[in-house]
Amino acid sequence: MDRLPHLPQSGTELEEFFDLSVDLLCIVGFDGFFKRVNASLERTLGYPKAELFSRSVFDITHPDDVQPSLDALAQLGEGHDVVGFESRVVCADGSVRWLEWNTRTMPERGVVYGVARDTTERRRTEAQLREAQRLLEASRDELRVLAEEQAALRRVATLVARETSPDAVFAAVGREVGEVLGVDATHLGRYDTDGTVVSVAQWGSHAGVRVGARFPLEGDSVSARVLRTGQAARMESYEDAPGVIAATIRQIGIRFSVGVPISVEGRPWGVMIATSKGPNPFPAETESRLQHFTELVATAISNAEARTELAASRARLVAAADQERRRVVRDLHDGAQQRMVHTVITLKLAQSELQDQEGRASELVKEALGYAQGASAEIRELAHGILPxxxxxxxxxxxxxxxxxxxxxxxxxxxxxxxxxxxxxxxxxxxxxxxxxxxxxxxxxxxxxxxxxxxxxxxxxxxxxxxxxxxxxxxxxxxxxxxxxxxxxxxxxxxxxxxxxxxxxxxxxxxxxx
Missing domain, CATH: 3.30.565.10 (Histidine kinase-like ATPase, C-terminal domain)
Incomplete structure (x- = not known):
């Protein structure tokens, strides 16, 4: 039977094996000072061996990890091995690296054998993956919100395209905006020339002002700010704000408000407002998201005004035509018809006078009388057809x-x-x-x-x-x-x-x- 070859056990060969390891190897005493380190650990940390042997492990440990490292060393001193322990070390160039330690305690020698691997890049990669995952989830949320907003805009646009009444569009916009933005309430107001704003629609989870309510724009409010500047505005406190609107809002319990202008063909028409009872202010993008809906509201108002003006124009034309018909009827009755009646009567008298005389005069008068009676009947029919x-x-x-x-x-x-x-x-x-x-x-x-x-x-x-x-x-x-x-x-x-x-x-x- 062949015998296994003799394995070299010289100190020189073990030293070479120790130094050639790609893992970070060290021997540490229970007092925390290095007894021995290999070349990989020396290269990774950047400290020369002489300096490492003169310092405690805790001197190069990141301050936030010193206490966990002391606790781990105490477990080692009690004879317990520590596996998979991670801590940070401060390298000679000031950089910080993560090391994962697996240890074996040698109580009889008063030392701990440690094998470490540099997990800095792995942690960085994992952090990047987590950030990418977070961004992906955020993107999904943003896409979901965008899809919901686009769907709401399409529903409102469909109402506008179908020439739905402005009141119905206002109500739909208030509901869609409130649900898409997740706010407590929404409100649409119309500016009037008497310096007031009139509620035309509202939606929300708390009682607001009734539709049709009118408020003076004196004092401070989102409605007043939007009218004054022509720009979006927000308020984060009504505590000391003067005016009827501010007092009403305090009574309702509203804390935050954001408003954007509704402009129709370049003129300020009204305001769309989102409100919240708190505790957090509205996100920065709230104004721009509201503005998407106000453009549709403005289109609905413009269309309705155009239809109203068209209907009024048609009504004026019809009324004028009817009035002209009545004038023609009066003129026919008072003028041509009366003259024709007089002509018929005169011809009848002439025919009576000529009945006993010979010649064609009687026949001609009779013919003229027929024409006159026909013309009179036609005039009556004409007047009757115009407006009886x-x-x-x-x-x-x-x-x-x-x-x-x-x-x-x-x-x-x-x-x-x-x-x-x-x-x-x-x-x-x-x-x-x-x-x-x-x-x-x-x-x-x-x-x-x-x-x-x-x-x-x-x-x-x-x-x-x-x-x-x-x-x-x-x-x-x-x-x-x-x-x-x-x-x-x-x-x-x-x-x-x-x-x-x-x-x-x-x-x-x-x-x-x-």
């Missing part, structure tokens, strides 16, 4: 009965409508007149009905026939009626399936709205 006097005298029921009386198709009438403002009655009359005209000319109907009711203040008119259906809803007459009804904020619909007859329905809101 029966509408002015008897209201919508009388005017509809007059229209039905001239129809060649039987018309059933179910109208119970009180007197309404002139503009509403005229619009309703033209709806019925156009619908019945279409029945007579195009529907090939056997029967028609006209119903009219006032329900909850709104006038509803319906003209129905049993004709062939398939009406051209894009015809000029119906388009004009839609525009006219729209000036009163009403609607006009036409339901005309082929073979199923036609139903024309107009709904006009209460006179106060119209």
């Amino acid at each position: 006097g029966v509408l002015t005298r008897g209201g919508l029921p009388a005017a509809i009965r007059s229209l039905a009386s001239r129809m060649t198709v039987p018309v059933e009438i179910d109208v119970s409508t009180p007197r309404l403002p002139e503009q509403i009655e005229a619009t309703a009359y033209f709806v019925v007149a156009e619908a019945l005209t279409n029945v007579a000319k195009h529907a090939c109907a056997q029967h028609a009905t006209v119903t009219s009711r006032v329900d909850n203040g709104a006038l509803r008119i319906e003209v129905r026939d049993d004709g062939g259906g398939g009406a051209r809803t894009e015809g000029g007459g119906l388009i004009g009626l839609r525009d006219r009804v729209a000036t009163l904020e009403g609607t006009l619909t036409v339901d005309s399936p082929p073979g199923g007859g036609t139903v024309v329905t107009a709904t006009i809101p209460p006179p106060a709205r119209a």
